[in-house]
Amino acid sequence: MKPPIIFPHIVNGKIKDGLIYKIPSYCQNICKDFECHQIKNTLSYCSKGFGYISHNGLLYTLHITGLVIDTSSSMPSYLKKQFSHLKISTDLLTIWFNEMKELERFTIQYSEENVKIHLNSLHDIRHIIATLMRTSETLIREQPGKNFDEKLDKSNQHIITLYKSSSLLRDQIETISLLANPHSASFGGKNSSNIYQLVDKLVKMYRVLAKDKKCHLKLDGNSYAQKEIYDSFITIPLVLIDNAIKYSLKSGEITITIYEILDKIKISIRTYSPKIDDVDKIFEKGYRDKYAPNISSRGGGLGLYLAKIVADAHDIKIEHQSTSDITNISGIPYCNNTFSFTL
C-alpha cells in the first residue's frame, strides 16, 4: 500500500511531487548538488536552505525533500519570496510524521488481525481433523491386539490410511502456525526422542502419498540415539520428504538415510530431481526455484523457509549438495539432490 506522502520526496534517486506540496522548481530545474539525497534523521537544510529529512518507520522508509520551512534562516530571502506558496511550519512536519507512525501501527495491527481472523478459521479444520482421528482410533481399538501399536498393525489398509493421513494433515497445518508465529518452533521445551523412530513413522506415513507418484521411499541406516528436540522438529524431515516426493522424477527412488557419527546423528534425503538454480535463495520466504513451477504448480515457496525456522530453533544447519552429472529430461536438467542436517 502506497503511503499518503504530502511533501516532495525521493524515490529511486528521483524527486517526486507530494500529494499537496509540489517540488520547488529550483530543486527540479537548477540544483546540481543533490545534497538532500543524504539520509538525515533530523531536519536538515541544503546550501540553498531547502529542508530535507528521512523517515524510517515500521513499514515505510521515506526521504522528504524540497521543504520550504518558515523558520529556515539559511534560505535567501528571494527564494523565500519565490516559494512562499510552498511554505510549511515545523509543527506541520511533526504532525505529519506522527500521523504516518499511527498509520503504520494501524496497518500492521489491521494486517495481524486479518491474518488472525483467517487463521482462526483453522479452528474448524482442526475440529474436523480431530473427528477423523478419533474415528480412526475407535476403529483401530476394535482390532485384535494387546496394545494400540499391535491393533494398528492388524487394521486394514483403509483404516491405517485414514489414521496416518489425519496425522499428516495435522502436521501440514502446523506449518501455517509456524509461518504466523516462528516463536512457536520452540514451544514446550526440549524432550528426549529417538530420532530414527520419529523419521521411520514419517516415512511410513508418506509412503501412502508417494504411491500416487509411483515413487519409492527407502529408509537406510539405523540409530538408537536419543536427542533433545522440540515438538516442531518433525517439520524439518516432513518438509524435506514432502519436497522430495513433489519434485522427484516419476517412479523415482527417494532415499532417506540416518546414521550416527560419534555423538551426532546425520539425516539425509536424496532424490533425482531438477537441478537447483539458486541454492542460496531456496530458504527464502516465497522463493520457488527456476524449474519448480514446471514440476508442480503446488507450492508457495514456504516449505524450506519454515524448515529453516525450525532448524534455527534447534541450532541445526540444513545443507544441500548435488551431483554434477546432469541429464536433460523434457528441457529440465535433472541430477541427484541431497538435503542433509546433523543433530
Add this chain to the structure above:
Amino acid sequence: MLENFLISSFISIIARYIPSFKKKETAIEIKPISFDSIKKIGKIVVIDDDINSFPINEFKDFGYNIDLYTQVDHHLLKRLKNGEYDVIVLDINGIAQKSISIDDGFGILINIKEHHPHQVIIAFSGATYDIEKNDFFNKADFFMRKPIDLIKAEEKIDLAMHKAINLQYYLDDLKYLSHNKGFSENEIKKITNVIDKYTLKPTPKSYEDFYKHLKGISDLTTIAEKMKKILDLSE
C-alpha cells in the same frame, strides 16, 4: 599385601561406628516403581470445551485415571489449585466464564501456577499461530498441539506423569508450599526430618507423625497422601 588387606578391613569395621563415616542413607532413594503403578495412582484432568479433541476413552482403556471437564467453575478451580490432579491438560479458549477468569485458560494457568508452581500443566491448544498466546505455551510445563493423535498424546502424558509423580518432586513441592503457608525454617526442617524417617521406614506410625506436622492444611496433606501412595507401592 596381607598387611594392606588387614589394615583396610580394620578401618572399614571402625568406620561403621564413627557417625561422620556412616553413609547417610538418602531418604528419597527407594525401590523404583513401575510405570503401570504410576498410572494407577496418577490422576489426570483434561479441561477442554471440545470433547473430541483429546482421546479420553482410549486413555481410560489404557488404564489411566483421567477426568474430562468442559468448563472450570469455582469448585473445580479450588480442586485444581489444591493439587488434586498430578497432571492438568488445559485448553486456552472457552473453558472459563469471566467470573472465574478474565483471561480464560491463560488466566486459569496463571492462577494455578501462582498458587502452586510445581503443578504440572500441559498447554493444549491449536492457537500456536497467535503471538499473543505465546505466554500460555511458555508458562506451561509441556504443550500439546491440537488436534492430538493418541500416540503423541500418550507420549506427552507419560512424560508429564514421570515429572509429576516422584518423591523428590513431592518433597520440593511440600517445602515450597510450607514456606508459602508461613511455616518457619525450623518447622520445615522438622517436616523434612519426619519425611526422612517416614520414607526410610514407611509405617502407619511414621506416616501419622509426618501428617500431623502439616497442621491439616489441605495442599500439604494432599502431597502427603500422594507420597504415601508411592511408598505403599514401592514396598
